[in-house]
Amino acid sequence: MAHVCRQLVGVGGSCAGWVGLIFATATNDWVRTCDYSVATCLRMDELGSRGLWAECVVSPSLYHCVSLDQMFSLPAYVQVSRALMIAACLLGVPALLLVLMSMPCIRLPSNSSATVKKRRTQVGGVLFIVIAVFGSVATVWFPIGANKAEHLMSFGYSLYVGWVGAGLCLLGGVVILCFQVALITNPSRENSFFYSRRGGTAREVDSSANHAKTERV
Numbered sequence: 001m002a003h004v005c006r007q008l009v010g011v012g013g014s015c016a017g018w019v020g021l022i023f024a025t026a027t028n029d030w031v032r033t034c035d036y037s038v039a040t041c042l043r044m045d046e047l048g049s050r051g052l053w054a055e056c057v058v059s060p061s062l063y064h065c066v067s068l069d070q071m072f073s074l075p076a077y078v079q080v081s082r083a084l085m086i087a088a089c090l091l092g093v094p095a096l097l098l099v100l101m102s103m104p105c106i107r108l109p110s111n112s113s114a115t116v117k118k119r120r121t122q123v124g125g126v127l128f129i130v131i132a133v134f135g136s137v138a139t140v141w142f143p144i145g146a147n148k149a150e151h152l153m154s155f156g157y158s159l160y161v162g163w164v165g166a167g168l169c170l171l172g173g174v175v176i177l178c179f180q181v182a183l184i185t186n187p188s189r190e191n192s193f194f195y196s197r198r199g200g201t202a203r204e205v206d207s208s209a210n211h212a213k214t215e216r217v
Helices: 002-026 038-043 076-101 114-149 157-185
Strands: 031-033 047-050 054-059 062-067 152-155 193-195 202-204
Touching: 002 076, 002 114, 002 157, 031 114, 076 114, 114 152, 114 157
Parallel strands: none
Antiparallel strands: 031 047, 031 152, 047 054, 054 062, 193 202
């Protein structure tokens, strides 16, 4: 039961982190740029908000955004961050499906073997760790590149959501892999051997029959 709870915690954390990365990718408040104080920039309509897809101007009476649709003329940090975040969002789909299909409570015709479930869980955990690495690199590199291009004043809420999402994906992936290590260290009754009453030789019994038979000496 403890192993199942641990796997559920890993799946829940990874799923929440993946949703956070999707939210960070879709929004445009990654960094705030300004050469003066916040009050001065708001009054002069020079407070900028930048994300992966648009540059916005923030003021008390105006919030105007310009799409960054000229792909080949964009800075390298924007293009690489876009690619990493899109890859992280797309990899979350197979990672989540693999982990959910390997849950003990889910029974599918092609999912009956315990070895197949373990492999799917391991691949799903590794994919969530890769997603965390992609999200971390993108959310760290973007503000560094924006600071070199313009004066960086503060981080936006989208960047914080991306950091939290990457951390949750990393934590969830590690928990899922640790769950598999615990299963290998403590094998279940599925691979245990029972002695036959007549022959006295060891034979392996199906896990479905273990509940209906008891060992007799």
